[in-house]
Amino acid sequence: MKAMMLTGIRQMEMREVPDPVIRGAHDVKIKLLVLGICGSDIHYYVSGRIGSQVVRYPFTVGHECAGMVVETGPAVKRVKKGDIIAVEPAMWCGTCDQCMAGRQHTCRRLKFLGCPGQAEGALSEYILMPENSCFPLPSNLSADHGAISEPLSIGVYSVKKAGLIDNKDIAIFGFGPIGMSVMLAVKPKHPSSIFVTDLIDSRLAIAEKEKVFWTGNPQKKDIVKDILHAKPYGLDLVFECCGQQDAVNQAVEVLKPGGRLVIVGIPEFNKWTLDVDKTRRKEISIQFIRRQVNCVEDSISMMADGTIDVSNMATHRFRFERAKEAFDLVDGYHDGVMKAMIDF
Secondary structure, X not given: OEEEEEEEOOEEXXXXXXXXXXXXXXXXXXXXXXXXXXXXXXXXHHXXXXXXXXXXXXXXXXXXXXXXXXXXXXXXXXXXXXXXXXXOOEEOOOOOHHHHOOOHHHOOOOEEEOEOOOEOOOOEOEEEEEHHXXXXXXXXXXXXXXXXXXXXXXXXXXXXXXXXXXXXXXXXXXXXXXXXXXXXXXXXXXXXXXXXXXXXXXXXXXXXXXXXXXXXXXXXXXXXXXXXXXXXOOEEEEEEOOOOHHHHHHHHHHEEEEEEEXXXXXXXOOOOOOOHHHHHHOOOEXXXXXXXXXXXXXXXXXXXXXXXXXXXXXXXXXXXXXXXXXXXXXXXXXXXXXXXXXXX
């Protein structure tokens, strides 16, 4: 089969690699149909690492995917040949202390698609996944919905961890696909208002299409001043979704005493800094997010019943052999890209 592999910094080649072979009773072989490019894929493409996770070339990235089941192990019951499925990229052991505590996303032996040292990614014609990572899609959803269910589930999980949303004033700092996923998960919870910031005006235009309360570009507005003008007592909750120190600083400024900061974004640096005086005096609660757990089915259900509409998410499409063009587009934030999709 063909796989598009990273071969160096900003280098990518199509190579022939062996087809995956079913070996376990619960294995599922999947023919890829579509893959969404994630910010973490771009980190590996441009930097060759995320923190301690360092690429050893050649390596295949990609994890936001959907496909068709082509073969199953003898014990598989959840899916069958011909099913169109969403793929949960995490593969957990099920026996460690974290798994037993219902925290499969922090499994001691976790393997994750496209994560160096763990598992080759999904930017290939076929992948092999365990049965519990496979989720059949309802007939009214497409493979695109299946791929988008991965970032969307992070948004759903982030909102669950944030606590009460009803009648709260919310901000989302960073409106890439994860910020948009958080917004889509927040809206059905009936917040009083949603403020959105981003450095890219085309992304703010998408937020405006989604009818959020206010949008602002920090390079063009004093967003702290403007938000506090609209809400003089401050905001109840801020989701940091861009992995930027400036966004955390701004969140601390706009949060009211007793407010909550949820850090979803993955920074390229190793240490956050916080204003001790303001965070302490305001008694700000801080919640970090690690991917998601048990939210894929919720995400699929909310798309299927119309609670969440992801039609504004996928903005660009590329054929498999043009994957490098897609990565360069996303890396440079060109042409108003929100989510670039690879079609196999």
